[in-house]
Amino acid sequence: MNTRDTLATELNVLANFNPVVPESYKDAKVVMLGNLHPSVQMAVIKQIPVRPKLVALDTMNFWMDNTLPELMEVIAKIDVITINDEEARQLSGEYSLVKAAQKIQEMGPKYVVIKKGEHGALLFNDDNVFFAPALPLEEVFDPTGAGDTFAGGFIGHIARTGDISFENMKRAVIAGSNLASFCVEKFGTERMENLTFKEIQERLLQFKLLTQFDIELS
């Protein structure tokens, strides 16, 4: 088979994975669609009988390149999209991330999270914008999984609090950045397996110290 055929076969395999949402999950208030074939993401959406309070989606350039029509259909149905800066530019055709986020909001999701790796993450909603830095680390051992960990921390905070206001979405972006900062410290999932709640809370304080300032507004 040539490369195109191989790719087509792989896409079919990926598209034919048929996720079954367990009965006990069907009343989920918050749904996070991981970075898979958009047909798989759509299959999950269709199995939830009552529209969840919030549906978030993670995706990547691979699906934009190969399954754009299906991806656009899913994007039209969700509330939050998390993608990196290059993907935001590709999806929107805009270089400016501000303009890119505006265009992506027109495609469906009211909240656009643009991940910039070591440069942090931006959250857009209408005219609101929030920026969460990545914690400056002495050493980044392995960045694999940082994006997924960010998404997990983000949606975990929303699910735990049940609050989908912009103010709380900001906290969710910080929660995601916080977890991702641990993920990269060791290989694979190693750091996450032994992570304690105390460590997370302590690093949250570091995020506050890193970004909070007091300045007079006259």
Next chain:
Amino acid sequence: MNTRDTLATELNVLANFNPVVPESYKDAKVVMLGNLHPSVQMAVIKQIPVRPKLVALDTMNFWMDNTLPELMEVIAKIDVITINDEEARQLSGEYSLVKAAQKIQEMGPKYVVIKKGEHGALLFNDDNVFFAPALPLEEVFDPTGAGDTFAGGFIGHIARTGDISFENMKRAVIAGSNLASFCVEKFGTERMENLTFKEIQERLLQFKLLTQFDIELS
């Protein structure tokens, strides 16, 4: 002349510029050494009879490549250095900006400001670190002069307040980022010439909204 000779001549011309500090400036509490030949920067330092409260220095890779010994002598005498991320890596030999800032502090300056362009700026002092984002803009028209404008805003805030605490240094980094965000909106100095204090204050509020979050620490 070959390239090496041309460069040597240019360096001589730059080194032989002899800045004369006016009498009325010799009691300056705060001195900002712009990005010039380190011999010129040193000549300014030597003309100030009483050690200022704070001496800041801006430099770049060109001086690291061509005049490193002279540059290191100046760096040993100053309090704040402002450089970009690649220059911090070059000067320190460390990829991690956290480690780079530690090494640079050992060279002299207690405060290290690392400018990351559209990705913001980091301020390091001992174990303290502060991050100021760049304001996400719809359009960056011309980035020329953004670094100099940042330095001007930074040192202007310090000079105006006379406060060299870390808390106030954080505000100075925000003040610099604020001014730089205007600089890039038009060509050359055009935007700065017509900038009003009201516009600066309004954008300061945007910086607050962009970065401030409230999160429970249990």
